[in-house]
Amino acid sequence: MLSYNKSIIPIIESSYEDLTNVEKMIADYFLNGVENDELSSKDVSKKLFVSEASLSRFAKKLGFSGYREFQFAYKQKLPSSKELDFLTKQVLNSYQKTLEKTYSLINNDQMIRVAMMLDEYERVYVYGIASSAVVAREFKLRFMRLGLDVDYLAEAHSIRMNVSRVNEKSLVIGISVSGRTWEVVEGLREAKKKGAKTIMMSAAKIYEYRSYYDELVLIGGLKNLAISDKISPQIPALIVVDILYAHYLHYNKATKEEKLKLTLEYINYEIEE
Structure with missing residues (x-):
């Protein structure tokens, strides 16, 4: 600990x-x-x-x-065993391990490549079921502020129906902590068949599905993460989304910041100085 x-x-x-x-x-x-x-x-x-x-x-x-x-x-900056109890330390320790794993797994060149990819395709679709749906929704809300044409789909039926909208000008991102969420895996498989570019964000390398996506973005998963044993299962994926967002904002930064400013003006949001 x-x-x-x-x-x-x-x-x-x-x-x-x-x-x-x-x-x-x-x-x-x-x-x-x-x-x-x-x-x-x-x-x-x-x-x-x-x-x-x-x-x-x-x-x-x-x-x-x-x-x-x-x-x-x-x-008082010296460690004190009396300040925090075991359960609190256990949760914080899980966050620390997640950050350490993310640091070890993150591929900086891949983050830059995917960030640039987001602007290369006419439409971006993000698939996520259950807790991963939270990440998919956050992805849409954050990147939409920068002018990205992005939509998220968070249940099996809508993912299956979306195949009619997918084509070679689409980028489809699937989010699955286990790498085995069949609705997401199937969605990427069908998108790939339609000629779309596909990306999987997962804490596991599932080789039997590797042909279904062009990029595998690894997230820092922990044991029993999918069942929320210690921390929210979407946290590792959200960290990676934040890293990707930082690179995307930096790429063509002036244009992105102008779009963000315009978005914030429309929703009457004032940035704190």
């Missing part, structure tokens, strides 16, 4: 740009990691050649009453 630390590091990082040059030097010192026996104001001021008053001003900039309170908070 991994340890999770409560830390004031994010507080320092979020305030960094508002600090003076001297305060930034102090911030860098703490961001690089300091042992408990090097935290006294006298030791820090001597080591950095700054006054103790500068340390106090630095602490107050971060929202503390003074350096002593900051010092106490900084010490």
Whole structure:
């Protein structure tokens, strides 16, 4: 089980740009990691050649009453087994493992290739059943904001009927954690027969179905993920969708950002500065 630390590091990082040059030097010192026996104001001021008053001003900039309170908070970044119970740690550990698996499995060249592919086809269809339907819907909502002509289908009958709309100008993406959701697999098979480009997003390599899709995008699955044993089964797929979205937004970025701005104006959404 991994340890999770409560830390004031994010507080320092979020305030960094508002600090003076001297305060930034102090911030860098703490961001690089300091042992408990090097935290006294006298030791820090001597080591950095700054006054103790500068340390106090630095602490107050971060929202503390003074350096002593900051010092106490900084010490709390050390692991504490009493802060979180077993169940909470278990869930967080599952998220951590999912991110680690995604990092290991993600193919950066493939993400760029698929992102460019999205603009090469007239229509994009996303298939997903049950929990994967959540991902399919999120895919549509996110990419539609950037002007992509995309639709999602989330039940067996609609996926089967959609074959009449699919042709060689279509890109069809199937999402299945197990890689065996037959409605999705069948949908990709039939789309492939119609000449469409097909992609499967899955946590498993099912070789018997490999001929049904042109690209296999692996997601960071965990044991019993499909039955929501610890975390929501759609989480690993959503992470990959976010990565793909980042690459798609970056590709022809000016055009995409203009479309996003137009979309947000239509729905009266104001981006926070």
